[in-house]
Amino acid sequence: MDDHDPHANRPFALDEAEKERRLAAVKARLTIDTPPPPRSASRSGGGWFLPALFWTALIVLGTLLAGHWLGGRGDTTPSVRTDGSLSLRLGPGGRYEVAGSVAGQPTRFIVDTGASLTSIPKALGDRIGIRECPAIGFDLSQADQPGCCRRETFHTANGSTEGCVARVPLLRFGPFEVRHAQVAVMPAIGDRALLGMNVLKHFSLLHAGAELSISAAQRP
DSSP: OOOOOTTTTSOOOOOHHHHHHHHHHHHHHHOOOOOOOOOOHHHHGGGGHHHHHHHHHHHHHHHHHHHHHHHHHSOOOOEEOTTSOEEEEOOTTSOOEEEEEETTEEEEEEEOTTOSSEEEEHHHHHHHTOOBOOSSSOOOOOTTSOOOBEEEEEEETTEEEEEEEEEEEEEEETTEEEEEEEEEEESSSTTOEEEOHHHHTTEEEEEETTEEEEEEOOOO
16 A cells, blocks of 8 residues: 555645634734823813913903993092082992091091981081080071081981081082071991981982982972
Protein backbone atom coordinates (compact mmCIF):
# COMPACT_ATOMS: atom_id res chain seq x y z
CA MET A 1 0.00 0.00 0.00
CA ASP A 2 1.44 3.37 -0.99
CA ASP A 3 1.22 5.66 2.01
CA HIS A 4 2.25 8.75 0.01
CA ASP A 5 -0.40 11.45 0.25
CA PRO A 6 -1.02 12.79 -3.20
CA HIS A 7 -2.10 16.19 -1.62
CA ALA A 8 1.01 16.56 0.60
CA ASN A 9 2.90 18.77 -1.82
CA ARG A 10 -0.08 21.02 -2.64
CA PRO A 11 0.36 24.60 -1.33
CA PHE A 12 -1.66 25.69 1.72
CA ALA A 13 -4.55 28.01 0.70
CA LEU A 14 -7.31 29.89 2.57
CA ASP A 15 -10.56 30.87 1.13
CA GLU A 16 -11.43 34.57 0.87
CA ALA A 17 -13.82 34.59 3.84
CA GLU A 18 -11.17 33.18 6.16
CA LYS A 19 -8.64 35.73 4.95
CA GLU A 20 -10.99 38.59 5.72
CA ARG A 21 -11.74 37.23 9.20
CA ARG A 22 -8.07 36.86 10.13
CA LEU A 23 -7.18 40.28 8.74
CA ALA A 24 -9.91 41.86 10.81
CA ALA A 25 -8.62 40.09 13.92
CA VAL A 26 -5.09 41.40 13.33
CA LYS A 27 -6.36 44.95 12.85
CA ALA A 28 -8.36 44.71 16.06
CA ARG A 29 -5.24 43.71 18.04
CA LEU A 30 -3.23 46.56 16.54
CA THR A 31 -5.86 49.20 17.31
CA ILE A 32 -4.78 51.56 20.14
CA ASP A 33 -7.29 53.73 21.99
CA THR A 34 -6.22 57.27 21.24
CA PRO A 35 -7.35 59.96 23.75
CA PRO A 36 -9.25 62.87 22.24
CA PRO A 37 -7.10 65.89 21.37
CA PRO A 38 -6.92 68.55 24.09
CA ARG A 39 -9.22 71.52 23.73
CA SER A 40 -7.54 74.54 22.32
CA ALA A 41 -6.73 77.42 24.64
CA SER A 42 -9.15 79.71 22.84
CA ARG A 43 -12.07 77.35 23.52
CA SER A 44 -11.19 76.49 27.12
CA GLY A 45 -10.84 80.15 28.02
CA GLY A 46 -14.06 81.18 26.33
CA GLY A 47 -16.28 80.05 29.21
CA TRP A 48 -16.22 83.54 30.75
CA PHE A 49 -17.62 85.27 27.67
CA LEU A 50 -21.33 84.50 28.04
CA PRO A 51 -21.54 85.32 31.79
CA ALA A 52 -19.62 88.55 31.17
CA LEU A 53 -21.96 89.45 28.33
CA PHE A 54 -24.99 88.74 30.54
CA TRP A 55 -23.79 90.97 33.40
CA THR A 56 -22.78 93.75 31.03
CA ALA A 57 -26.25 93.73 29.47
CA LEU A 58 -27.84 93.71 32.94
CA ILE A 59 -25.80 96.71 34.08
CA VAL A 60 -26.62 98.65 30.93
CA LEU A 61 -30.33 97.88 31.32
CA GLY A 62 -30.27 98.95 34.98
CA THR A 63 -28.54 102.21 34.05
CA LEU A 64 -31.14 102.96 31.39
CA LEU A 65 -34.04 102.23 33.75
CA ALA A 66 -32.51 104.37 36.50
CA GLY A 67 -31.98 107.20 34.05
CA HIS A 68 -35.59 106.97 32.92
CA TRP A 69 -36.85 106.96 36.52
CA LEU A 70 -34.65 109.86 37.56
CA GLY A 71 -35.57 111.76 34.43
CA GLY A 72 -39.17 111.74 35.57
CA ARG A 73 -38.48 112.45 39.24
CA GLY A 74 -34.97 113.79 39.54
CA ASP A 75 -35.73 117.47 38.85
CA THR A 76 -37.83 118.60 41.82
CA THR A 77 -37.18 122.33 41.41
CA PRO A 78 -40.47 124.21 41.91
CA SER A 79 -41.61 126.32 39.00
CA VAL A 80 -44.04 129.20 38.70
CA ARG A 81 -46.34 129.01 35.70
CA THR A 82 -47.47 131.94 33.60
CA ASP A 83 -50.85 131.88 35.38
CA GLY A 84 -49.09 132.45 38.71
CA SER A 85 -49.59 128.92 40.06
CA LEU A 86 -46.78 127.04 41.79
CA SER A 87 -45.84 123.61 40.42
CA LEU A 88 -44.10 121.15 42.78
CA ARG A 89 -42.75 117.73 41.83
CA LEU A 90 -42.60 114.79 44.19
CA GLY A 91 -39.13 114.55 45.71
CA PRO A 92 -37.14 111.98 47.71
CA GLY A 93 -39.20 110.26 50.38
CA GLY A 94 -42.42 111.11 48.55
CA ARG A 95 -42.50 114.72 49.76
CA TYR A 96 -43.24 118.07 48.15
CA GLU A 97 -40.76 120.76 49.22
CA VAL A 98 -40.57 124.46 48.51
CA ALA A 99 -38.32 127.29 49.66
CA GLY A 100 -39.82 130.09 51.70
CA SER A 101 -39.37 132.28 54.74
CA VAL A 102 -40.96 132.96 58.11
CA ALA A 103 -40.74 136.52 59.42
CA GLY A 104 -37.91 137.15 56.95
CA GLN A 105 -35.88 134.09 58.00
CA PRO A 106 -35.31 131.65 55.11
CA THR A 107 -36.40 128.04 55.47
CA ARG A 108 -37.62 125.08 53.44
CA PHE A 109 -41.17 123.86 53.79
CA ILE A 110 -42.48 120.34 53.44
CA VAL A 111 -46.06 120.51 52.20
CA ASP A 112 -48.07 118.52 54.75
CA THR A 113 -51.78 118.40 53.96
CA GLY A 114 -52.28 116.12 56.96
CA ALA A 115 -51.14 118.78 59.44
CA SER A 116 -53.76 121.21 60.71
CA LEU A 117 -51.14 123.75 61.81
CA THR A 118 -47.94 124.96 60.17
CA SER A 119 -44.89 124.01 62.27
CA ILE A 120 -41.38 125.43 62.42
CA PRO A 121 -38.24 124.12 64.18
CA LYS A 122 -37.38 125.72 67.52
CA ALA A 123 -34.04 126.89 66.09
CA LEU A 124 -35.94 128.91 63.48
CA GLY A 125 -38.24 130.29 66.16
CA ASP A 126 -35.19 131.44 68.14
CA ARG A 127 -33.77 133.24 65.09
CA ILE A 128 -37.08 134.96 64.49
CA GLY A 129 -37.16 136.12 68.10
CA ILE A 130 -40.23 134.22 69.25
CA ARG A 131 -40.45 134.19 73.03
CA GLU A 132 -42.75 132.40 75.43
CA CYS A 133 -45.79 134.27 76.65
CA PRO A 134 -45.85 135.32 80.30
CA ALA A 135 -47.84 133.10 82.62
CA ILE A 136 -50.44 135.82 83.05
CA GLY A 137 -50.90 138.67 80.64
CA PHE A 138 -51.60 139.61 77.07
CA ASP A 139 -49.54 139.48 73.91
CA LEU A 140 -48.44 143.08 73.48
CA SER A 141 -46.24 142.51 70.42
CA GLN A 142 -46.68 144.76 67.40
CA ALA A 143 -48.34 143.51 64.22
CA ASP A 144 -45.01 143.48 62.40
CA GLN A 145 -43.35 141.46 65.15
CA PRO A 146 -43.66 137.79 66.08
CA GLY A 147 -46.20 137.16 68.80
CA CYS A 148 -45.37 135.45 72.07
CA CYS A 149 -45.53 131.67 72.13
CA ARG A 150 -48.21 129.95 74.25
CA ARG A 151 -47.35 126.49 75.56
CA GLU A 152 -49.36 123.59 74.19
CA THR A 153 -49.24 119.80 74.07
CA PHE A 154 -49.43 118.27 70.60
CA HIS A 155 -50.66 114.75 69.94
CA THR A 156 -49.03 113.15 66.91
CA ALA A 157 -48.70 109.67 65.44
CA ASN A 158 -45.46 109.32 67.42
CA GLY A 159 -47.03 110.31 70.72
CA SER A 160 -47.43 113.54 72.66
CA THR A 161 -44.89 116.35 72.53
CA GLU A 162 -44.58 119.81 74.04
CA GLY A 163 -44.36 122.97 71.98
CA CYS A 164 -45.91 126.39 71.70
CA VAL A 165 -48.02 128.38 69.25
CA ALA A 166 -47.21 131.87 68.07
CA ARG A 167 -48.26 134.34 65.41
CA VAL A 168 -45.76 135.42 62.75
CA PRO A 169 -46.15 138.67 60.80
CA LEU A 170 -45.41 137.17 57.39
CA LEU A 171 -44.97 133.71 55.91
CA ARG A 172 -43.84 133.21 52.31
CA PHE A 173 -43.47 130.20 50.04
CA GLY A 174 -42.95 130.28 46.29
CA PRO A 175 -44.75 133.35 44.90
CA PHE A 176 -47.28 133.40 47.75
CA GLU A 177 -47.44 135.07 51.15
CA VAL A 178 -49.75 134.85 54.13
CA ARG A 179 -49.85 137.49 56.86
CA HIS A 180 -50.36 136.89 60.57
CA ALA A 181 -50.30 133.12 60.31
CA GLN A 182 -50.10 130.94 63.38
CA VAL A 183 -47.21 128.48 63.65
CA ALA A 184 -46.34 125.75 66.11
CA VAL A 185 -42.77 126.00 67.38
CA MET A 186 -41.58 122.42 67.81
CA PRO A 187 -38.35 121.25 69.46
CA ALA A 188 -37.81 118.09 67.40
CA ILE A 189 -38.99 118.24 63.79
CA GLY A 190 -35.61 118.41 62.07
CA ASP A 191 -34.46 121.32 59.95
CA ARG A 192 -37.57 121.58 57.75
CA ALA A 193 -40.75 123.51 58.47
CA LEU A 194 -44.11 121.88 57.79
CA LEU A 195 -46.61 123.83 55.71
CA GLY A 196 -49.97 122.92 57.22
CA MET A 197 -53.59 123.41 56.28
CA ASN A 198 -54.05 126.65 58.28
CA VAL A 199 -51.97 128.24 55.49
CA LEU A 200 -52.83 125.93 52.58
CA LYS A 201 -56.58 126.46 53.06
CA HIS A 202 -56.17 129.88 51.44
CA PHE A 203 -55.10 128.23 48.16
CA SER A 204 -56.35 125.71 45.63
CA LEU A 205 -54.41 122.42 45.54
CA LEU A 206 -54.46 120.05 42.58
CA HIS A 207 -52.66 116.69 42.43
CA ALA A 208 -51.78 115.25 39.02
CA GLY A 209 -49.55 112.18 39.17
CA ALA A 210 -46.28 113.19 40.80
CA GLU A 211 -47.06 116.90 40.57
CA LEU A 212 -48.80 119.25 42.99
CA SER A 213 -50.14 122.54 41.69
CA ILE A 214 -50.86 125.35 44.17
CA SER A 215 -52.75 128.41 42.99
CA ALA A 216 -54.56 131.33 44.54
CA ALA A 217 -58.07 130.38 45.60
CA GLN A 218 -60.83 131.71 43.39
CA ARG A 219 -62.81 134.33 45.24
CA PRO A 220 -66.60 134.42 44.75
